[in-house]
Amino acid sequence: MAEVREFTLPDLGEGLTGAEIVRWLVEVGDVVAVDQPVVEVETAKAMVDVPCPYGGVVTARFGEEGTELPVGAPLLTVAVPTAEGPPPRAESPPPAAGEGSGNVLVGYGTSAPAGRRRRVRPAPPDPVSPAAPAPASPAAPAPASPAAPAPAGSPAPSPAPGPVAARPAPSAPGLGQVADGVARSSAPGRHGDGPVPVISPLVRRLAREHGLDLSELRGSGPDGLILRGDVEQAAQAAQAAQVAQVAQVTEAAKAAPAPQASAARPADGKRVVVRGVRGAEKLARSRREIxxxxxxxxxxxxxxxxxxxxxxxxxxxxxxxxxxxxxxxxxxxxxxxxxxxxxxxxxxxxxxxxxxxxxxxxxxxxxxxxxxxxxxxxxxxxxxxxxxxxxxxxxxxxxxxxxxxxxxxxxxxxxxxxxxxxxxxxxxxxxxxxxxxxxxxxxxxxxxxxxxxxxxxxxxxxxxxxxxxxxxxxxxxxxxxxxxxxxxxxx
The missing domain is CATH 3.30.559.10 (Chloramphenicol acetyltransferase-like domain)
Structure with a gap:
């Protein structure tokens, strides 16, 4: 059995009322340890790695990269194993049941060592008989929650608006994944709803910087693994296509007859959203109050x-x-x-x-x-x-x-x-x-x-x-x- 706990964006310092999600460090389905950093955010002061006070399986994430969240808004939910339930299959034992440090800020000290990022592995298939759904637990059902795990063998509910829907890890077609009572099925094919296999987080970041969709790329690595060279090649191709398009438009504009008269219109100025360091509330408050x-x-x-x-x-x-x-x-x-x-x-x-x-x-x-x-x-x-x-x-x-x-x-x-x-x-x-x-x-x-x-x-x-x-x-x-x-x- 597992208890789903919600982790909200903590207070990150004096006068800071929110933060922008820069990069998620975990995916839905990952096993996290107590005090393991789960998301990188930018406050009005600096980039901060925010650790999670719970240990268990990530069941939902709230907010995409680039989203600005206020202090107290939900960040993610974690299925924390209880004493009655079996531990999730992982490379190393998960944290103790209900374990939590209460520490939610990097730099304030912690007694728990930082855990490594781990993904739930699928159960090995039975060579004799097909995988059967796990029996329903006789225990009382958990209270309703937007990110509450569904019992094994039951159809997964549609995700509520807001959190990122759970994504299964790559596995053989039709093979189920069970962790802490959470059942997920893998869709066949690399370009389905499952995660895109990349060689490192650097590749994902490089793709974001060039505006590329990794699900549309074919990797040259083993089993379609997307390498850095694949992203760089796709970025060069996209840039070449853009240059060719601009040249085509320019040639068309030269060939078109000039208009008889046109009213001069000022170009729109570049708009920059005030946030991060320049949007610090402390500066405005200082000017108002002191x-x-x-x-x-x-x-x-x-x-x-x-x-x-x-x-x-x-x-x-x-x-x-x-x-x-x-x-x-x-x-x-x-x-x-x-x-x-x-x-x-x-x-x-x-x-x-x-x-x-x-x-x-x-x-x-x-x-x-x-x-x-x-x-x-x-x-x-x-x-x-x-x-x-x-x-x-x-x-x-x-x-x-x-x-x-x-x-x-x-x-x-x-x-x-x-x-x-x-x-x-x-x-x-x-x-x-x-x-x-x-x-x-x-x-x-x-x-x-x-x-x-x-x-x-x-x-x-x-x-x-x-x-x-x-x-x-x-x-x-x-x-x-x-x-x-x-x-x-x-x-």
């Missing part, structure tokens, strides 16, 4: 650059952003009012400093968080910021690495601009901005000289502090930039 103010100051960064160059001669390279991060943690220790969060009209001053920093990626700007930044030295900050930046650009940041920040450092100078008034990363209370460092005329030791000058800005929530506190914080940051020895007092 009474922010900004102050700024120019600082001579010549000595800071010299100090960093000296540090890099004595060990691994330290980034300039890490040096500025260390200055910010020292400034927050002197002005703890700015290391705070504001939620529901309540200000919470934080003892620990979780420093967020802006990182540019192909999908937009994300803000990874360095945990316990106050407890790290400059070299430790540089190493952690480098690791988080690489993970952000590859889209592998976990929700835990994108949430929980108490203060943010934004280096917009990498874009060649001097200043900015950024949007505070809600529910934080402040953000430091760093412009480009450029050679400018500057009065140094009562002499006009060419120095390396940077503009520093502080955008803060005026509910948390007044201008005096904000000005004192920014002035201390500027003093450390101009005279790095000032920082030694706080080390």
């Amino acid at each position: 009474p922010d103010a900004t102050c700024w100051v120019d600082a001579d960064a010549t000595e800071l650059l010299a100090a960093r160059a000296a540090m890099n001669t004595a060990g691994p390279k330290i980034s300039l952003l890490a040096v500025l991060a260390r200055i910010c943690t020292a400034a927050l220790a002197r002005h703890p009012e700015l290391n705070a969060t504001v939620s529901e009209g309540e200000i919470t001053r934080r003892a620990e400093i979780h420093l967020g920093f802006a990182a540019q990626t192909d999908r937009g700007l994300v803000v990874p968080v360095v945990r316990d930044a106050h407890a790290r030295d400059t070299a430790g900050l540089s190493a952690e910021m480098t690791r988080l930046t690489e993970a952000a650009r590859s889209g592998t940041l976990s929700p835990g690495e994108l949430t929980g920040g108490t203060f943010t450092l934004n280096n917009y100078g990498v874009f060649g601009v001097d200043g900015s008034t950024p949007i505070i990363n809600h529910p934080e209370a402040a953000m430091v901005g760093v412009g480009r460092i450029a050679a400018k005329p500057w009065v140094h030791q009562d002499q006009l000289a060419i120095r390396q000058v940077v503009q520093l800005s502080l955008t803060f929530d005026h509910r948390v502090c007044d201008g005096g506190t904000a000005g004192g914080f920014l002035r201390y940051v500027a003093d450390c930039v101009e005279h790095p020895a000032v920082l030694l007092r706080s080390l």
